[in-house]
Amino acid sequence: MSSTDFSCRELVELLTAYLDGALEPSQQTRLGTHLQNCDGCTDALEQFRTTIEITGRLTEDQVAAPEREAVREAFRRWRAERT
Amino acid sequence: MESTLAGISDLDLISRLRDGDEATFMRLVDSLGPSMLRVARMYVRSRAVAEDVVQDAWIGVLQGIDRFEGRSSLRTWIFRIVTNIAKTRGQREGRSVPFASLAGDDLDAPSFDPSMFLASDDPRGPGHWSTLPTDWRTIPEDRLVARETLDVAERAIETLPPMQAEVIRLRDVRGWTSEEVRNALDLSETNQRVLLHRARAKVRRALDEYLEGEATA
Numbered sequence: 403m404s405s406t407d408f409s410c411r412e413l414v415e416l417l418t419a420y421l422d423g424a425l426e427p428s429q430q431t432r433l434g435t436h437l438q439n440c441d442g443c444t445d446a447l448e449q450f451r452t453t454i455e456i457t458g459r460l461t462e463d464q465v466a467a468p469e470r471e472a473v474r475e476a477f478r479r480w481r482a483e484r485t
Numbered sequence: 486m487e488s489t490l491a492g493i494s495d496l497d498l499i500s501r502l503r504d505g506d507e508a509t510f511m512r513l514v515d516s517l518g519p520s521m522l523r524v525a526r527m528y529v530r531s532r533a534v535a536e537d538v539v540q541d542a543w544i545g546v547l548q549g550i551d552r553f554e555g556r557s558s559l560r561t562w563i564f565r566i567v568t569n570i571a572k573t574r575g576q577r578e579g580r581s582v583p584f585a586s587l588a589g590d591d592l593d594a595p596s597f598d599p600s601m602f603l604a605s606d607d608p609r610g611p612g613h614w615s616t617l618p619t620d621w622r623t624i625p626e627d628r629l630v631a632r633e634t635l636d637v638a639e640r641a642i643e644t645l646p647p648m649q650a651e652v653i654r655l656r657d658v659r660g661w662t663s664e665e666v667r668n669a670l671d672l673s674e675t676n677q678r679v680l681l682h683r684a685r686a687k688v689r690r691a692l693d694e695y696l697e698g699e700a701t702a
Protein backbone atom coordinates (compact mmCIF):
# COMPACT_ATOMS: atom_id res chain seq x y z
CA MET A 403 0.00 0.00 0.00
CA SER A 404 1.11 3.53 -0.47
CA SER A 405 0.15 7.03 0.41
CA THR A 406 -0.26 8.28 -3.18
CA ASP A 407 -3.67 9.45 -4.27
CA PHE A 408 -4.41 6.53 -6.61
CA SER A 409 -6.10 3.56 -5.05
CA CYS A 410 -4.85 0.22 -6.33
CA ARG A 411 -8.20 -0.34 -8.03
CA GLU A 412 -7.77 2.91 -9.95
CA LEU A 413 -4.13 2.30 -10.72
CA VAL A 414 -4.63 -1.00 -12.53
CA GLU A 415 -6.86 0.77 -15.07
CA LEU A 416 -3.98 3.12 -15.93
CA LEU A 417 -1.37 0.44 -16.58
CA THR A 418 -1.66 0.56 -20.37
CA ALA A 419 -1.36 4.35 -20.39
CA TYR A 420 1.55 4.07 -17.96
CA LEU A 421 3.39 1.53 -20.12
CA ASP A 422 2.83 3.81 -23.15
CA GLY A 423 4.22 6.75 -21.18
CA ALA A 424 0.99 8.53 -22.06
CA LEU A 425 0.08 9.92 -18.64
CA GLU A 426 0.76 13.48 -17.57
CA PRO A 427 4.36 13.61 -16.32
CA SER A 428 3.24 14.23 -12.72
CA GLN A 429 0.80 11.30 -12.90
CA GLN A 430 3.45 9.10 -14.46
CA THR A 431 5.73 9.89 -11.49
CA ARG A 432 3.06 9.35 -8.86
CA LEU A 433 2.12 6.03 -10.40
CA GLY A 434 5.77 4.98 -10.40
CA THR A 435 6.06 5.91 -6.73
CA HIS A 436 2.94 3.92 -5.88
CA LEU A 437 4.36 0.89 -7.71
CA GLN A 438 7.60 1.09 -5.73
CA ASN A 439 5.63 0.82 -2.51
CA CYS A 440 2.92 -1.65 -3.47
CA ASP A 441 3.45 -5.39 -3.99
CA GLY A 442 -0.05 -5.98 -5.36
CA CYS A 443 0.25 -3.32 -8.06
CA THR A 444 3.74 -4.54 -8.92
CA ASP A 445 2.31 -8.04 -9.43
CA ALA A 446 -0.47 -6.56 -11.57
CA LEU A 447 2.04 -4.62 -13.70
CA GLU A 448 4.15 -7.76 -14.06
CA GLN A 449 1.08 -9.70 -15.23
CA PHE A 450 0.40 -7.05 -17.87
CA ARG A 451 4.01 -7.04 -19.04
CA THR A 452 4.08 -10.82 -19.28
CA THR A 453 0.74 -10.83 -21.11
CA ILE A 454 2.23 -8.43 -23.66
CA GLU A 455 5.29 -10.63 -24.02
CA ILE A 456 3.23 -13.79 -24.50
CA THR A 457 0.97 -12.04 -27.01
CA GLY A 458 4.10 -10.88 -28.84
CA ARG A 459 4.98 -14.50 -29.54
CA LEU A 460 1.75 -15.19 -31.43
CA THR A 461 1.82 -15.35 -35.20
CA GLU A 462 -0.54 -14.11 -37.88
CA ASP A 463 -2.76 -16.12 -40.21
CA GLN A 464 -1.76 -16.61 -43.81
CA VAL A 465 -3.43 -15.15 -46.86
CA ALA A 466 -5.56 -17.76 -48.66
CA ALA A 467 -4.02 -18.90 -51.95
CA PRO A 468 -6.85 -17.78 -54.32
CA GLU A 469 -6.90 -14.27 -52.83
CA ARG A 470 -3.15 -14.14 -53.01
CA GLU A 471 -3.16 -15.05 -56.69
CA ALA A 472 -5.91 -12.53 -57.45
CA VAL A 473 -3.81 -9.77 -55.90
CA ARG A 474 -0.75 -10.92 -57.82
CA GLU A 475 -2.74 -10.72 -61.07
CA ALA A 476 -3.87 -7.20 -60.17
CA PHE A 477 -0.24 -6.27 -59.54
CA ARG A 478 0.85 -7.61 -62.96
CA ARG A 479 -1.93 -5.72 -64.73
CA TRP A 480 -0.91 -2.53 -62.92
CA ARG A 481 2.74 -3.05 -63.86
CA ALA A 482 1.89 -3.78 -67.50
CA GLU A 483 -0.13 -0.58 -67.74
CA ARG A 484 2.70 1.43 -66.26
CA THR A 485 5.25 0.69 -68.92
CA MET B 486 9.59 6.00 -38.74
CA GLU B 487 8.39 2.43 -38.27
CA SER B 488 9.30 -0.10 -40.90
CA THR B 489 6.45 -1.88 -42.67
CA LEU B 490 8.45 -5.00 -43.58
CA ALA B 491 11.21 -6.28 -41.34
CA GLY B 492 14.63 -5.50 -42.75
CA ILE B 493 13.47 -2.98 -45.38
CA SER B 494 13.00 0.72 -44.71
CA ASP B 495 9.75 2.24 -45.91
CA LEU B 496 11.69 4.43 -48.37
CA ASP B 497 13.29 1.35 -49.89
CA LEU B 498 10.01 -0.47 -49.96
CA ILE B 499 8.25 2.40 -51.71
CA SER B 500 10.94 2.62 -54.36
CA ARG B 501 10.80 -1.15 -54.97
CA LEU B 502 7.03 -0.96 -55.39
CA ARG B 503 7.36 1.95 -57.81
CA ASP B 504 9.86 -0.15 -59.75
CA GLY B 505 7.30 -2.95 -60.02
CA ASP B 506 9.13 -5.46 -57.79
CA GLU B 507 6.60 -8.30 -57.52
CA ALA B 508 8.41 -10.30 -54.84
CA THR B 509 8.46 -7.31 -52.50
CA PHE B 510 4.82 -6.56 -53.23
CA MET B 511 3.86 -10.16 -52.41
CA ARG B 512 5.78 -10.01 -49.15
CA LEU B 513 3.71 -6.97 -48.27
CA VAL B 514 0.50 -8.81 -49.20
CA ASP B 515 1.48 -11.78 -47.02
CA SER B 516 2.39 -9.56 -44.12
CA LEU B 517 -0.61 -7.22 -44.08
CA GLY B 518 -3.28 -9.27 -45.87
CA PRO B 519 -4.75 -11.15 -42.90
CA SER B 520 -5.18 -7.98 -40.82
CA MET B 521 -6.62 -6.10 -43.78
CA LEU B 522 -9.20 -8.81 -44.32
CA ARG B 523 -10.31 -8.68 -40.68
CA VAL B 524 -10.53 -4.89 -40.78
CA ALA B 525 -12.60 -5.02 -43.97
CA ARG B 526 -14.84 -7.69 -42.45
CA MET B 527 -15.81 -5.32 -39.63
CA TYR B 528 -17.64 -3.02 -42.03
CA VAL B 529 -19.12 -5.26 -44.75
CA ARG B 530 -21.66 -8.06 -44.64
CA SER B 531 -19.66 -11.08 -45.78
CA ARG B 532 -16.19 -12.48 -46.11
CA ALA B 533 -16.56 -12.48 -49.90
CA VAL B 534 -17.22 -8.74 -49.93
CA ALA B 535 -14.32 -8.20 -47.52
CA GLU B 536 -12.00 -10.08 -49.90
CA ASP B 537 -13.19 -7.80 -52.66
CA VAL B 538 -12.47 -4.75 -50.52
CA VAL B 539 -8.94 -5.94 -49.80
CA GLN B 540 -8.35 -6.53 -53.50
CA ASP B 541 -9.57 -3.00 -54.26
CA ALA B 542 -7.38 -1.64 -51.47
CA TRP B 543 -4.26 -3.20 -53.03
CA ILE B 544 -5.19 -1.69 -56.39
CA GLY B 545 -5.62 1.64 -54.58
CA VAL B 546 -2.20 1.23 -53.01
CA LEU B 547 -0.56 0.60 -56.40
CA GLN B 548 -2.39 3.47 -58.05
CA GLY B 549 -1.48 5.81 -55.23
CA ILE B 550 2.11 4.74 -54.57
CA ASP B 551 3.60 7.42 -56.85
CA ARG B 552 1.80 10.09 -54.86
CA PHE B 553 2.50 8.65 -51.38
CA GLU B 554 4.46 11.28 -49.50
CA GLY B 555 5.48 9.31 -46.46
CA ARG B 556 3.72 11.50 -43.91
CA SER B 557 2.70 8.31 -42.14
CA SER B 558 4.28 4.88 -42.22
CA LEU B 559 3.45 2.92 -45.36
CA ARG B 560 1.48 0.32 -43.44
CA THR B 561 -0.66 2.98 -41.74
CA TRP B 562 -1.45 4.48 -45.15
CA ILE B 563 -2.39 1.07 -46.54
CA PHE B 564 -4.74 0.46 -43.61
CA ARG B 565 -6.38 3.84 -44.12
CA ILE B 566 -7.11 2.83 -47.68
CA VAL B 567 -8.69 -0.49 -46.72
CA THR B 568 -10.67 1.11 -43.87
CA ASN B 569 -12.02 3.83 -46.16
CA ILE B 570 -13.00 1.43 -48.93
CA ALA B 571 -14.64 -0.95 -46.44
CA LYS B 572 -16.62 1.84 -44.78
CA THR B 573 -17.84 3.15 -48.14
CA ARG B 574 -18.80 -0.35 -49.26
CA GLY B 575 -20.61 -0.99 -45.98
CA GLN B 576 -22.60 2.21 -46.38
CA ARG B 577 -23.50 1.27 -49.93
CA GLU B 578 -24.75 -2.08 -48.60
CA GLY B 579 -26.98 -0.08 -46.26
CA ARG B 580 -25.07 -1.53 -43.38
CA SER B 581 -24.45 0.87 -40.56
CA VAL B 582 -22.03 -0.47 -38.01
CA PRO B 583 -22.26 1.32 -34.67
CA PHE B 584 -18.89 1.84 -33.04
CA ALA B 585 -20.11 0.00 -29.91
CA SER B 586 -20.71 -3.19 -31.86
CA LEU B 587 -17.07 -3.19 -33.01
CA ALA B 588 -15.54 -1.89 -29.81
CA GLY B 589 -17.60 -3.99 -27.41
CA ASP B 590 -19.91 -2.76 -24.66
CA ASP B 591 -17.56 -3.63 -21.82
CA LEU B 592 -15.03 -0.81 -22.13
CA ASP B 593 -15.63 0.33 -18.54
CA ALA B 594 -15.42 -3.14 -17.06
CA PRO B 595 -12.79 -3.58 -14.34
CA SER B 596 -9.49 -5.24 -15.32
CA PHE B 597 -9.24 -7.26 -12.12
CA ASP B 598 -12.03 -8.97 -10.22
CA PRO B 599 -13.58 -6.23 -8.00
CA SER B 600 -13.64 -8.69 -5.10
CA MET B 601 -9.82 -8.46 -5.00
CA PHE B 602 -10.06 -4.89 -3.65
CA LEU B 603 -11.20 -3.40 -0.34
CA ALA B 604 -14.32 -1.22 -0.48
CA SER B 605 -13.85 2.47 -1.25
CA ASP B 606 -14.73 3.33 2.35
CA ASP B 607 -12.61 0.65 3.98
CA PRO B 608 -10.48 2.27 6.72
CA ARG B 609 -7.60 -0.15 6.02
CA GLY B 610 -7.09 1.53 2.64
CA PRO B 611 -9.94 2.43 0.29
CA GLY B 612 -9.67 0.55 -3.00
CA HIS B 613 -6.48 -1.22 -2.00
CA TRP B 614 -5.84 -4.90 -2.63
CA SER B 615 -7.53 -7.37 -0.32
CA THR B 616 -6.22 -10.32 -2.36
CA LEU B 617 -2.91 -9.83 -4.14
CA PRO B 618 -2.67 -10.84 -7.82
CA THR B 619 -0.64 -13.98 -8.49
CA ASP B 620 3.08 -13.33 -8.75
CA TRP B 621 3.77 -14.65 -12.26
CA ARG B 622 7.50 -14.20 -11.74
CA THR B 623 7.45 -17.46 -9.81
CA ILE B 624 6.14 -19.37 -12.85
CA PRO B 625 8.88 -21.13 -14.84
CA GLU B 626 9.71 -19.27 -18.07
CA ASP B 627 9.30 -22.36 -20.26
CA ARG B 628 5.76 -22.74 -18.94
CA LEU B 629 4.92 -19.12 -19.77
CA VAL B 630 6.03 -19.46 -23.37
CA ALA B 631 4.78 -23.03 -23.93
CA ARG B 632 2.60 -23.66 -26.99
CA GLU B 633 -0.41 -24.35 -24.72
CA THR B 634 -0.02 -20.98 -23.00
CA LEU B 635 0.18 -19.20 -26.35
CA ASP B 636 -2.97 -21.04 -27.44
CA VAL B 637 -4.80 -19.69 -24.39
CA ALA B 638 -3.81 -16.15 -25.39
CA GLU B 639 -4.80 -16.76 -29.02
CA ARG B 640 -8.22 -18.12 -28.05
CA ALA B 641 -8.79 -15.18 -25.71
CA ILE B 642 -8.05 -12.75 -28.55
CA GLU B 643 -10.40 -14.61 -30.88
CA THR B 644 -13.31 -14.07 -28.49
CA LEU B 645 -12.74 -10.28 -28.19
CA PRO B 646 -15.00 -7.76 -29.94
CA PRO B 647 -13.44 -7.15 -33.39
CA MET B 648 -11.91 -3.75 -32.72
CA GLN B 649 -10.38 -4.86 -29.42
CA ALA B 650 -8.95 -7.91 -31.17
CA GLU B 651 -7.47 -5.84 -33.99
CA VAL B 652 -5.92 -3.26 -31.67
CA ILE B 653 -4.18 -5.91 -29.55
CA ARG B 654 -3.03 -7.78 -32.66
CA LEU B 655 -1.51 -4.68 -34.21
CA ARG B 656 -0.01 -3.34 -30.99
CA ASP B 657 1.15 -6.50 -29.19
CA VAL B 658 1.36 -9.25 -31.82
CA ARG B 659 2.86 -7.00 -34.51
CA GLY B 660 4.41 -4.30 -32.35
CA TRP B 661 2.93 -1.23 -34.04
CA THR B 662 3.03 2.09 -32.14
CA SER B 663 -0.13 3.58 -30.63
CA GLU B 664 0.06 6.40 -33.17
CA GLU B 665 0.13 3.98 -36.10
CA VAL B 666 -2.76 1.90 -34.77
CA ARG B 667 -4.83 5.00 -34.10
CA ASN B 668 -4.27 6.21 -37.66
CA ALA B 669 -4.64 2.80 -39.27
CA LEU B 670 -7.98 2.02 -37.63
CA ASP B 671 -9.25 5.61 -37.49
CA LEU B 672 -9.53 5.70 -33.69
CA SER B 673 -9.07 8.54 -31.24
CA GLU B 674 -6.04 8.33 -28.99
CA THR B 675 -8.26 7.61 -25.99
CA ASN B 676 -10.27 4.91 -27.76
CA GLN B 677 -7.14 3.20 -28.99
CA ARG B 678 -5.82 3.01 -25.44
CA VAL B 679 -9.10 1.93 -23.85
CA LEU B 680 -9.55 -0.83 -26.44
CA LEU B 681 -6.01 -2.03 -25.92
CA HIS B 682 -6.36 -2.00 -22.15
CA ARG B 683 -9.60 -3.99 -22.24
CA ALA B 684 -8.09 -6.48 -24.66
CA ARG B 685 -4.95 -6.95 -22.56
CA ALA B 686 -7.01 -7.23 -19.38
CA LYS B 687 -9.07 -10.07 -20.85
CA VAL B 688 -6.07 -11.93 -22.21
CA ARG B 689 -4.37 -11.44 -18.83
CA ARG B 690 -7.39 -12.87 -17.05
CA ALA B 691 -7.55 -15.91 -19.35
CA LEU B 692 -3.84 -16.53 -18.79
CA ASP B 693 -4.21 -16.09 -15.03
CA GLU B 694 -6.99 -18.66 -14.90
CA TYR B 695 -4.95 -21.06 -16.99
CA LEU B 696 -1.71 -20.55 -15.05
CA GLU B 697 -3.40 -20.76 -11.65
CA GLY B 698 -1.61 -23.28 -9.54
CA GLU B 699 1.66 -22.84 -11.39
CA ALA B 700 2.82 -19.96 -9.24
CA THR B 701 4.34 -20.62 -5.86
CA ALA B 702 3.21 -18.43 -3.01
